[in-house]
Amino acid sequence: MTFRLIDPMPITxxxxxxxxxxxxxxxxxxxxxxxxxxxxxVTADKRLYESVLSxxxxxxxxxxxxxxxxxxxxxxxxxxxxxxxxSIVRRxxxxxxxxxxxxxxxxxxxxxxxxxxFRITVYSGATEMYDRTVELADDSGIVDYVTLFTxxxxxxxxxxxxxxxxxxxxxxxxxIGNTVESVSxxxxxxxxxxxxxxxxxxxxxxxxxxxxxxxxDFGNAEIVERGYAFDRDYxxxxxxxxxxxxxxxxxxxxxxxxLYYINTEIANKWGVATYGRLTRLIRTADSGGVSDIxxxxxxxx
Numbered sequence: 001m002t003f004r005l006i007d008p009m010p011i012t013x014x015x016x017x018x019x020x021x022x023x024x025x026x027x028x029x030x031x032x033x034x035x036x037x038x039x040x041x042v043t044a045d046k047r048l049y050e051s052v053l054s055x056x057x058x059x060x061x062x063x064x065x066x067x068x069x070x071x072x073x074x075x076x077x078x079x080x081x082x083x084x085x086x087s088i089v090r091r092x093x094x095x096x097x098x099x100x101x102x103x104x105x106x107x108x109x110x111x112x113x114x115x116x117x118f119r120i121t122v123y124s125g126a127t128e129m130y131d132r133t134v135e136l137a138d139d140s141g142i143v144d145y146v147t148l149f150t151x152x153x154x155x156x157x158x159x160x161x162x163x164x165x166x167x168x169x170x171x172x173x174x175x176i177g178n179t180v181e182s183v184s185x186x187x188x189x190x191x192x193x194x195x196x197x198x199x200x201x202x203x204x205x206x207x208x209x210x211x212x213x214x215x216x217d218f219g220n221a222e223i224v225e226r227g228y229a230f231d232r233d234y235x236x237x238x239x240x241x242x243x244x245x246x247x248x249x250x251x252x253x254x255x256x257x258x259l260y261y262i263n264t265e266i267a268n269k270w271g272v273a274t275y276g277r278l279t280r281l282i283r284t285a286d287s288g289g290v291s292d293i294x295x296x297x298x299x300x301x
C-alpha cells in the first residue's frame with residue numbers, strides 16, 4: 001500500500017466549462033437600496049454578502065465588511081472548490097460539473113459527499129478517454145444475519161478515483177448522484193497524484209472536536225455542536241536514496257491543503273483519508289538502506 005496525495009489544481013473561470021449549480025442570490029447593484037438581512041452575490045468576488053443596515057445604499061460589499069455588510073462565504077458553484085469541505089453544495093437531482101485542465105491531473109476526490117454514486121468522464125474533444133462510475137454504498141454496519149435485515153443502507157462520504165491520466169486540452173466531467181435523489185458535496189478535489197513510499201502498520205487518528213461547552217454561574221451546561229476533523233499520523237517507509245527528494249517535495253506542500261490517503265480501495269470502502277495540510281515530518285534513516293518517515297496531517301475532513 002502506498003501513501004498518496006491528490007494535489008489540487010486551482011479551479012478558475014477559465015477552467016469551469018459548465019455546471020448546473022448556479023447561485024440563486026441577486027447580484028449586488030449600485031443604486032439599489034437593500035434592507036437588513038438581504039443577501040446578494042458579487043460574481044467578481046465569487047462571494048455572498050448579507051446587509052446589516054436597514055437602508056443600505058451604494059455601499060460596496062467588499063469595501064464595507066462589518067459596517068454595511070457581512071461576508072457570508074463563497075457563492076455557488078465556487079463553494080465546491082473553496083478548500084473548505086464544510087461549505088456544502090446541495091441540489092435536488094444530479095450535480096454535473098465539467099472542467100478543462102490547465103495542468104496534469106490523475107485523480108479526483110469528492111469530500112463530504114452525500115449521494116449513491118458518482119461518475120468521472122475524461123474527454124479529448126468529443127471523444128471519451130475514460131469513464132468510471134463509483135458506488136458509494138457502505139455495508140460496514142452489516143456484521144451478522146440480524147443487521148442484514150435491520151441495518152438501514154448507508155453511504156460513505158468520500159470517493160476517489162486515481163486511475164486516469166489527463167492534461168491540458170482535456171476536460172473532466174464530474175456527475176454526483178442520479179437525477180431522482182437529493183445530493184450534496186463539500187469539496188471537489190481535482191489534481192495530480194503524488195506517491196510517497198509504502199505505508200506500514202501504525203496509522204493513528206485523533207478526533208478534533210470544535211464543539212463548545214459553556215457553563216453558567218448556576219452550573220448549567222450547554223453544548224453547542226460544531227464541526228470536527230481528524231488529524232492523522234501516517235507511518236511510511238522509503239529507500240534512503242529517495243529520502244531527500246521526498247523530504248523536499250513534502251516540505252513544499254506544507255502550506256496548502258491536499259487529500260492524503262493510502263489507496264482508493266481503503267478510502268472508498270472505509271472513508272479513510274485526510275484533507276488538510278502537512279504540519280510535521282520526522283525521518284529516521286537506518287543502515288539497512290531504508291528510512292522510516294512519520295507524516296502528520298492536520299485534517300479538515
